[in-house]
Amino acid sequence: MRIIFATSNEGKMKEIRAILKDIDIELLSLKDLGLNPDIDENGNTFEENAIIKAKTIMELTGEIVLADDSGIEVDYMNKAPGVYSARFMGEDTSYTIKNQFIIDQLKSAKEEERTARFVCAIACAFTDGEIITRRGVIEGQIARNICGSHGFGYDPIFYVPEYHCTTAEMSPDQKNEISHRGKALREIKEVLKKHL
Ligand code: IMP
Numbered sequence: 229m230r231i232i233f234a235t236s237n238e239g240k241m242k243e244i245r246a247i248l249k250d251i252d253i254e255l256l257s258l259k260d261l262g263l264n265p266d267i268d269e270n271g272n273t274f275e276e277n278a279i280i281k282a283k284t285i286m287e288l289t290g291e292i293v294l295a296d297d298s299g300i301e302v303d304y305m306n307k308a309p310g311v312y313s314a315r316f317m318g319e320d321t322s323y324t325i326k327n328q329f330i331i332d333q334l335k336s337a338k339e340e341e342r343t344a345r346f347v348c349a350i351a352c353a354f355t356d357g358e359i360i361t362r363r364g365v366i367e368g369q370i371a372r373n374i375c376g377s378h379g380f381g382y383d384p385i386f387y388v389p390e391y392h393c394t395t396a397e398m399s400p401d402q403k404n405e406i407s408h409r410g411k412a413l414r415e416i417k418e419v420l421k422k423h424l
Contacts, residue, residue: 292352301344305333331371344368375397383395
């Protein structure tokens with residue numbers, strides 16, 4: 229069975245292939261298909277955005293399509309940047325600047341007010357029009373300093389108390405095991421197994 233993952237991000241594809249490797253599917257990215265669609269991710273929730281992407285590509289290709297949408301919710305900032313995580317302070321602003329801005333926003337926050345989470349919603353659009361979604365979440369706190377060089381985006385300020393480090397200080401395998409994306413993907417894998 230051929231399944232398309234609606235992303236051109238090779239880093240994400242590597243993570244996705246590793247998690248889905250034990251099911252019998254041919255997984256293709258938009259890059260593999262030579263597609264570069266301009267999709268307006270104008271949903272209000274992670275699920276809505278994942279559905280917009282999965283449905284658009286399913287209608288374009290006539291194949292089963294998976295798509296994800298993810299971001300960080302900072303409780304002290306009323307759950308911002310949320311679905312705007314990639315666009316927060318402008319797409320071209322460096323994460324060093326974005327991360328320092330968030331740390332500064334929380335300078336008067338008490339310890340218990342520093343909570344945050346990474347959220348990932350994955351949608352699967354089947355060719356008969358059925359759409360299912362699954363959500364994965366990892367709870368943590370906003371660190372007091374930028375720390376670690378692995379990962380990407382907000383990883384250097386996302387502190388996971390159980391592991392005493394940020395997700396940017398974890399190895400890719402360690403992060404996959406506990407991350408929002410890893411959790412959502414493992415749930416989607418169960419759905420696909422039933423479908424197969
Ligand atoms: P998208 O799901 O590819 O649109 O990504 C949304 C944005 O959320 C990314 O550009 C990052 O800013 C942020 N984000 C999502 N997942 C992670 C993660 O695992 N680590 C750090 N930042 C993340």
